Amino acid sequence: MQFEQAQRIKNLPPYLFARIEKLVAEKKAAGVDIISLGIGDPDMPTPEHIIEELQKQAAVPVNHQYPSSVGMLSFRQAVADWYRKRSGVELDPATEVVSLIGSKEGIAHISWCYLNPGDTVLVPDPGYPVYSGGAILAGAEPYYMPLTAENKFLPDLNAIPAEVARKAKMMFINYPNNPTGAVAGEEFYLAVIDFAKEYNILVCHDAAYCDMAFDGYKPPSFLQFPGAKDVGIEFLSVSKTYNMTGWRIGWAAGHPGVVDALGRLKSNIDSGQFQAIQYAAMKGLTGPQDSVERMQKVYRERRDILVDALNSMGWQLEKPKATFYVWAPVPAGYTSASFAEMVLDKCGVIITPGNGYGENGEGFFRIALTVEKDRMMEALDRMKKNIGTVKF
Numbered sequence: 001m002q003f004e005q006a007q008r009i010k011n012l013p014p015y016l017f018a019r020i021e022k023l024v025a026e027k028k029a030a031g032v033d034i035i036s037l038g039i040g041d042p043d044m045p046t047p048e049h050i051i052e053e054l055q056k057q058a059a060v061p062v063n064h065q066y067p068s069s070v071g072m073l074s075f076r077q078a079v080a081d082w083y084r085k086r087s088g089v090e091l092d093p094a095t096e097v098v099s100l101i102g103s104k105e106g107i108a109h110i111s112w113c114y115l116n117p118g119d120t121v122l123v124p125d126p127g128y129p130v131y132s133g134g135a136i137l138a139g140a141e142p143y144y145m146p147l148t149a150e151n152k153f154l155p156d157l158n159a160i161p162a163e164v165a166r167k168a169k170m171m172f173i174n175y176p177n178n179p180t181g182a183v184a185g186e187e188f189y190l191a192v193i194d195f196a197k198e199y200n201i202l203v204c205h206d207a208a209y210c211d212m213a214f215d216g217y218k219p220p221s222f223l224q225f226p227g228a229k230d231v232g233i234e235f236l237s238v239s240k241t242y243n244m245t246g247w248r249i250g251w252a253a254g255h256p257g258v259v260d261a262l263g264r265l266k267s268n269i270d271s272g273q274f275q276a277i278q279y280a281a282m283k284g285l286t287g288p289q290d291s292v293e294r295m296q297k298v299y300r301e302r303r304d305i306l307v308d309a310l311n312s313m314g315w316q317l318e319k320p321k322a323t324f325y326v327w328a329p330v331p332a333g334y335t336s337a338s339f340a341e342m343v344l345d346k347c348g349v350i351i352t353p354g355n356g357y358g359e360n361g362e363g364f365f366r367i368a369l370t371v372e373k374d375r376m377m378e379a380l381d382r383m384k385k386n387i388g389t390v391k392f
Helices: 018-029 048-058 073-087 103-114 129-137 162-167 186-199 256-267 275-286 290-312 336-347 373-386
Strands: 097-100 120-125 141-146 168-174 202-206 232-237 250-254 325-329 364-368
Touching: 018 336, 048 275, 073 097, 073 250, 073 275, 097 103, 097 256, 103 129, 103 168, 103 202, 103 232, 103 250, 103 256, 120 129, 120 162, 129 141, 129 168, 162 168, 162 186, 168 186, 186 202, 232 256, 250 256, 290 325, 290 373, 336 364, 336 373
Parallel strands: 120 141, 120 168, 168 202, 202 232
Antiparallel strands: 097 250, 232 250, 325 364
């Protein structure tokens, strides 16, 4: 039997990496040693004190029962305390923080809270596909804001037509940025807040990489700027900061009405995150942060090795201040997909084609720093040997 799919599923874009996956499978079947520089998943272990807390709390019987769908108040208090200590942001844990089963879940579901079929949502391009995916599932229409090198990969708010801005209900922004590694400062955030107030737009800031920063740079929180809580929320998790991507625990914080709406939606969809995991995340947020500093040093070393190697081959890249990604243009004569296929075919190295992040990602590729130094150096040696000097 065959069943007709709902239109919302049909509207989702196709998986753009399908051909790359097919080629990877063929190479592995042929015995090729594949090095993946494509996935943004930390390769370092979760700090031991967090693991120990999970083990301890997993043995507590009360934690085996249904948790609250919005999260334990003690977890939300830990989030509020973390914001106060890190960014000087004051949050009411009872009304301005909601727990999430990873920030991805909340990013997808927020569209269901505020977008009706036919509504417009402003989405960065290139950008994390879940921004548009969640909106499409809600029946909304993404309006893509180009992120260009000329504008330092920030959306040009003045370029958004007034008629589009008046129709828009939501805007997604993400800094430090995936996939470009770009960062944003006070001037940009204040402009976003003014824009949102002028057009009555809900701002959703994805701050997943706020602790992936180097060379003394400390990314700001959107919520630390005046008026931010009036117009939006911030999504965050412990995934990148404490190497906990598989643990699936995060939060949304900010505007109390938006936090309440997201919590009400979640209460009808899921039953919250296992309390033992919430306790473990609390241990990360409230415990020693030396593991974060060590992690930043590792990524900074890898970043320097990668950028220096690519520049020796003909690129002219600046070293990103944040994230564990390097965003680079493809050489002359290639599309983002054809260059990624060539690197895989000739070098056995996986890079991510930029068009997977949107139309404006065409002409670029992304490399993740989430492989150990020796493997990264081997991948770069293969590229130097089999590709050589490139031209643009």
